[in-house]
Amino acid sequence: MSERTLAIIKPDAVKKQAIGDIISQYEQAGLRPVAMRMLVMGKGIAEGFYAVHRARPFFDSLCTFMSSGPVVVLVLKGENAIKKNRELMGATDPAKADKGTIRAKHGTNIEYNAVHGSDSPETARVEIAYFFPEMSVVG
Numbered sequence: 016m017s018e019r020t021l022a023i024i025k026p027d028a029v030k031k032q033a034i035g036d037i038i039s040q041y042e043q044a045g046l047r048p049v050a051m052r053m054l055v056m057g058k059g060i061a062e063g064f065y066a067v068h069r070a071r072p073f074f075d076s077l078c079t080f081m082s083s084g085p086v087v088v089l090v091l092k093g094e095n096a097i098k099k100n101r102e103l104m105g106a107t108d109p110a111k112a113d114k115g116t117i118r119a120k121h122g123t124n125i126e127y128n129a130v131h132g133s134d135s136p137e138t139a140r141v142e143i144a145y146f147f148p149e150m151s152v153v154g
C-alpha cells in the first residue's frame with residue numbers, strides 16, 4: 016500500500032552537510048519526495064509540532080534544538096513509507112541504532128539524532144498538514 020510520511024532533516028544534520036546523503040538514502044529505499052521545503056522553525060512552531068511530548072522532561076530542550084537552525088521538511092511517498100522510513104532512521108538513540116541507519120551514521124546523541132519520521136498513519140496525516148497545504152504535495 017502506497018502511503019505518505021513526514022520526514023524532517025533536523026538542524027544538526029543540516030549543519031553537518033548531510034542533506035544530500037539523507038535524501039539519497041530515502042530515494043534508494045524507494046521513498047520518493049513529493050513535497051519539500053527548508054525553513055527555520057520558530058520556537059512556537061516547534062512546540063506545536065511536538066505538542067504530544069509537552070509533558071516530557073526534554074520538551075523545552077528539544078524545541079530549542081529544533082528551532083536552532085534550518086531544517087528540511089519532506090513528504091515521502093512509497094510502499095509502507097511510514098514503517099520503511101522508521102527502519103531507515105534507526106532507533107531514537109543513535110548509539111542503539113542499527114549500523115547503516117541514518118541515525119547511526121549522522122546522529123550525535125538521543126536528542127541530536129539527525130532525522131524525524133512520522134510513527135503512524137494518523138500522526139503522518141497531522142504532521143504533513145502542519146507543514147504542507149494539500150495542493151503543495153505533488154504525489
Ligand code: IDP
Nearest residue numbers: 068073077106107125126127128130131132134
Ligand atoms: P522518535 O523521534 O524516534 O519517534 P520520540 O520518542 O518521539 O522519538 O522523541 C522525539 C524526539 O525527542 C527524538 O527524536 C529526540 O530528538 C528527542 N528525544 C527523545 N527522547 C529524548 C531524551 O531522553 N532526551 C532528550 N531528547 C529526547
